Amino acid sequence: MERIKPYVKEIEEALAAIQLPAAPKKLYEPLLYMFDLGGKRIRPALVLLGAELFGRQDRSDVMPLALAIELFHNFTLIHDDIMDNAPLRRGKETVYKKWNTNVGILSGDVLLVKAYQMISRCSESILAEVLAVFNAVAVEVCEGQQLDMDFESLDFISKQEYIDMIRLKTSVLLGCALKMGAICAGANATNQQAIYEYGVNLGIAFQLQDDILDVYGDENRVGKQIGGDILENKKTILLVTLMERLGEKDRGELKITLHRNYDREQDKIQQVMALYREHNVLEEATKLKEYYSNKAFKILESLPVDEGKKVLLNGLSHALLNRLS
């Protein structure tokens, strides 16, 4: 991650330079608040890296699109936090908690429009292409969020259904970021598609890892309480893998286990983890993560561009996936 710091700094500066009107306050203050919350800025960095991979160094076109991706991402965060009833983000109050739901809805809306304003800053020669890619992915992200909410009330979903959902909800945006960079660099359709697939697979692997670390991570490194997903009965790759492993009768018992009242939170975490152990859930989930990350790395390997150009992206991906590069 060290080596992409200059990219992140560049993005932070561009983000800080976005001019927003002073009024109406309740519309625009939440946007500044979100920008200040920080974040790893992985998505906009991928636009820059995607462009450089295919030989475009200058930032016209590239930076506006990077910002469009970041603004869009922040729009989804503001609205998702309302839908998920999330009180905190990065240790601070979410927008709808700090202000109210109406402010969350409307400032999210204007942020989505602002993302499109960024897109409209790029050259006319690539505008139609970029807009079409962005629109398609934006629709998919909404579909993914709806599926995620639908899943919460279902007793059973398959691993494949879960992966299809995270592909839409979180992964296609990474693919989109890289592809937009590639378009800026004039990459051909085959290469555009390849780098998109790379991003999508990377995104899936990263989300699976996130699910795994929530239970098996180092509390200090993960930065949040271990087992939080278990306590919330959140559908993760671990839980859906377990569900697939169990027969229908055992799934009924699992449901009871998940909804029982526990004296101590640790008791529930331990009990679910015992089931994970019994059914080799960690191994299977890790295998799945490896499957998607290997798929990603193979795509990058076979890309017909100068190997030197792949180093940064490769390093970032390995860092994201906790692997030695």
Place this chain on the structure above:
Amino acid sequence: MERIKPYVKEIEEALAAIQLPAAPKKLYEPLLYMFDLGGKRIRPALVLLGAELFGRQDRSDVMPLALAIELFHNFTLIHDDIMDNAPLRRGKETVYKKWNTNVGILSGDVLLVKAYQMISRCSESILAEVLAVFNAVAVEVCEGQQLDMDFESLDFISKQEYIDMIRLKTSVLLGCALKMGAICAGANATNQQAIYEYGVNLGIAFQLQDDILDVYGDENRVGKQIGGDILENKKTILLVTLMERLGEKDRGELKITLHRNYDREQDKIQQVMALYREHNVLEEATKLKEYYSNKAFKILESLPVDEGKKVLLNGLSHALLNRLS
């Protein structure tokens, strides 16, 4: 209105032909529900009329943009109904009431993206221009909605502040619709600006009329209970005109009058109407409506296009403003 029926029919058909995925159901069913709620389809019709005014008859470019405007309008309705706690629209449950708030937020979001997908269907030669116009207006509509909500908690707003708000919240979209049609027809910048201003002034006049009819309209023709705005203490051109007429002391008394408990709704309506009468509020509001509608008609009159081409738009505007054409 009779003469634009063929245009409305064309729009209804194009709207019905929009292909939406079957799943996720909760994401897409609300959109079909909204399309089926109907409406006058004035906004998309203005895109068609704007294009024909400047000589473009074919519907490529024009119809996608008309649909973009209609989809955007429906997006604002879905989200505004949440923010305004509105239970009914056109006599049917609003989306967030029929489903829930999360469905309202997310289906609204995807509808906004769908509007941009319609825009991306138009020719590359006008895409950048059209997108910039649409983005700017979309931001303004969000600003207008925020101002409207802000105003609800203020004791006093001036007539000018009120008009600035309705300009943003409702009128600029009419200007945008006409301007998009003009762009499709290759109208020059001066004519684009003129037809935009025409639409904005028409929109302001129409909103002022709407406020007036809520109190002074014919219940059967208006189609809703007379005095509803008074009962809700809604800031309308009538109430803000009254507020401007009153001194600070009398405004304090007005506030008491507005928030008192009444045995019968009619008592409150009668009491506020008595104040309107005493301070010539209806006359002043009507004068203001005339000011904006005259401004609009003068702009149309002076447009350097064939008089025959103005007939439809002129007729529609007179019909909307309850004037004989």
